[in-house]
Amino acid sequence: MTRYIIERIIAMFITLFIIVTIAFCVVRMMPGSVYDNPELPQSVIDALEAKAHLNEPLLVQYGYFLKGVILEGDWGTSVKIEPSVPAFDVLVKRIPVTLEINIYSLLISLPLGIIFGTIAALRKNKLADHLISVMVVICISVPSFVFASLLQYVLAFKLELFPIVYESTAVGVQRFASMALPIMALAFGPIATVTRYLRGELVETVNSEFMTLAKTKGLNQVQATVRHAFRNSCLPLTNVIIPMFTNVLGGSLVIERIFSIPGVGGIMINSINANDHPLTIAVLIFYSLVSLLTILIVDLSYGIIDPRIRLEAK
Amino acid sequence: MAEKNDIILEVKDLHVSFKSYAGYVRAVRGVNFTLHKGETIAIVGESGSGKSVSVKTIMGILSKNAVIDSGEVLYDGMDLTKVDEKVFHTLRGKRIGLIFQDPLSALNPIMKIGKQITEVLILEQKMNKEDAKKKAIELMRAVGIPQPEVRFDQYPFQFSGGMRQRIVIAIALASDPEILICDEPTTALDVTVQSRILELINKIKEERNLSVIFITHDLGVVANMADRVYVMYAGKVVEFGESEEIFFEPAHPYTWALLSSMPDLETKDEKLMAIPGTPPNMVYPPKGDAFAARNQYAMQIDFEEEPPFFKISDTHYAATWLLHPDAPETPMPEQLSQRIKRMKEEG
Structure with a gap:
């Protein structure tokens, strides 16, 4: 098992290296320069570019970049979005608010998804199942910005129950009230995903032979369902839930735009539009790292949760 | 017992x-x-x-x-x-x-x-x-x-x-x-x-x-x-009795067919008997004896009326018209009776 983990981590860094290389080249090949302010004289721009090694060949630039990241932990410095602030700090500063909203949203959506999924599976092909299925289809197919705009219009603008946008300076109840709408808007998707997934798994396990055995050996319906069907259905569900938890770091571009949340969601697009290359690359590395770690955690968690894989791997 | x-x-x-x-x-x-x-x-x-x-x-x-x-x-x-x-x-x-x-x-x-x-x-x-x-x-x-x-x-x-x-x-x-x-x-x-x-x-x-x-x-x-x-055949019991009675004196053609289709150590030269056809579609259960269509001994009445249980002994009953007093004498297949004889000898 240890060997397997080490292999996976090495493979992860190789993947990351390839991603970083491609990202660096693509970003540097984009038209336009970091220092394209028309008010600056050409000599100043040349001096700035020379300082950032931009006048050197691409390969040399890449060497400087790698040296900075690996040896000094220097991910580059933001030029436009927040001038002279290290790109890494720009990112880190924005993570907490994104994290907070997304975690709250997951804490709401997971239990709801599990409850709806269980009801739908146990009442398969009855009214409750059909109603939940309709809800799931709507939640999955309608994009989140439609929900977000609707919530904003109806609950905030018309009924005035919540603030229209996020208030970063508010505290206590007011702060939470201003987060309520984005939390709701973010929850629909995960609720639907978990519901649909759990229903499918549960329907299958409820009809399995070992459920019949659980019943014939003398457990009642509730005991058999909770101890055998439910536990077994949650195993494949980790495949869906763990990525949800790591993806929250990425934030949601659309939702954060609509509710004016200063999170990480919009930073990538903004940095590309502003030609802030160091920041773009830093964000790319960050996202890649999060995704790769997620895949690693999901794979390893399977080995920990599922005894069949855990014991076989020994 | x-x-x-x-x-x-x-x-x-x-x-x-x-x-x-x-x-x-x-x-x-x-x-x-x-x-x-x-x-x-x-x-x-x-x-x-x-x-x-x-x-x-x-x-x-x-x-x-x-x-x-x-x-x-x-x-x-x-x-x-x-x-x-x-x-x-x-x-x-x-x-x-x-x-x-x-x-x-x-x-x-x-x-x-x-x-x-x-x-x-x-x-x-x-x-x-x-x-x-x-x-x-x-x-x-x-x-x-x-x-x-x-x-x-x-x-x-x-x-x-x-x-x-x-x-x-x-x-x-x-x-x-x-x-x-x-x-x-x-x-x-x-x-x-x-x-x-x-x-x-x-x-x-x-x-x-x-x-x-x-x-x-x-x-x-x-x-x-x-x-x-x-x-059992097609959702019904067709014959029941004590173990020996079923093995040594089977009376229903379906039991004969089942016993004949079972291989034993002596069946090297004989061809193993398979039951022809498939069981009936139980959405439309057949009239009469459900086994009639696959039964080489079937009579006209098998296709028209369901046979009741005929008593063979106190413990042995079979539902087949072959046991009706008016039915022609029908012995079980030669191959099967030979085999039963062997089984009896072996004890």
Whole structure:
């Protein structure tokens, strides 16, 4: 098992290296320069570019970049979005608010998804199942910005129950009230995903032979369902839930735009539009790292949760 | 050995059908059988003859699209076709145990073996953990699991098929039932493992004085197990009697066909008899004798009217018009009678 983990981590860094290389080249090949302010004289721009090694060949630039990241932990410095602030700090500063909203949203959506999924599976092909299925289809197919705009219009603008946008300076109840709408808007998707997934798994396990055995050996319906069907259905569900938890770091571009949340969601697009290359690359590395770690955690968690894989791997 | 007054379970005129898109599938069409205390009965028939459905009715584990049209299952003064889930809950496991056909899928793959045995003891019989574990290890030893203390903490995938079936048997015995239903318990196992599982079932039956309903499509298995045999075809019992009577004096053409299609050690030169055709579509059960279309001895009346049971001896009955006094004398196939003679000689 240890060997397997080490292999996976090495493979992860190789993947990351390839991603970083491609990202660096693509970003540097984009038209336009970091220092394209028309008010600056050409000599100043040349001096700035020379300082950032931009006048050197691409390969040399890449060497400087790698040296900075690996040896000094220097991910580059933001030029436009927040001038002279290290790109890494720009990112880190924005993570907490994104994290907070997304975690709250997951804490709401997971239990709801599990409850709806269980009801739908146990009442398969009855009214409750059909109603939940309709809800799931709507939640999955309608994009989140439609929900977000609707919530904003109806609950905030018309009924005035919540603030229209996020208030970063508010505290206590007011702060939470201003987060309520984005939390709701973010929850629909995960609720639907978990519901649909759990229903499918549960329907299958409820009809399995070992459920019949659980019943014939003398457990009642509730005991058999909770101890055998439910536990077994949650195993494949980790495949869906763990990525949800790591993806929250990425934030949601659309939702954060609509509710004016200063999170990480919009930073990538903004940095590309502003030609802030160091920041773009830093964000790319960050996202890649999060995704790769997620895949690693999901794979390893399977080995920990599922005894069949855990014991076989020994 | 069986006396009239010690009937423990009685199935009377049971009709069960399944809703399907094609219509109602008449899986069981009037099945009668009785189980006496301490005896083993076998229900024999090919796939789809309604054997499993009959015992699932007894356990109350029919699938949701099944309908019990009529009939009674009498047990302990109750009619099991009418009692609700709560009552069934007090019977399953504790009074009637079930062994499954496929031990590979009958155990929960991610739960430890020990827990699967003790779970019901702890939850239903309110045993504490240590006592339950002690009892589980005892049970595992009784069903022939070596090193039960080690095996207790293992998962099903670490067991072979035969060992898993032993565990399923241990689970079925955990709550000390008085009736054990074995639904084709050896079908999914290797031939060598089969005989050991059968021996085990016989052994625990003796030790615990169980009454056993044994379901199988394999007549070879029946010979060593059953006191009495019920032969089922197309949702009906077509012949029943004591084991010897069914094996040595079969009367129904379907029983003849079943016996002829069973290979034995002497069948090297003879061609093995297969039953021609397929079982009828039970959405539209045939008129008359359901077996008539595949029966080389069928007469006109077989296609028109259903045969009643004709008495052969006090314990042996068969539903075929061949036994009617007006029917022409029809001996069983030559090949079969030869074989029966051999079997008798061998004892």
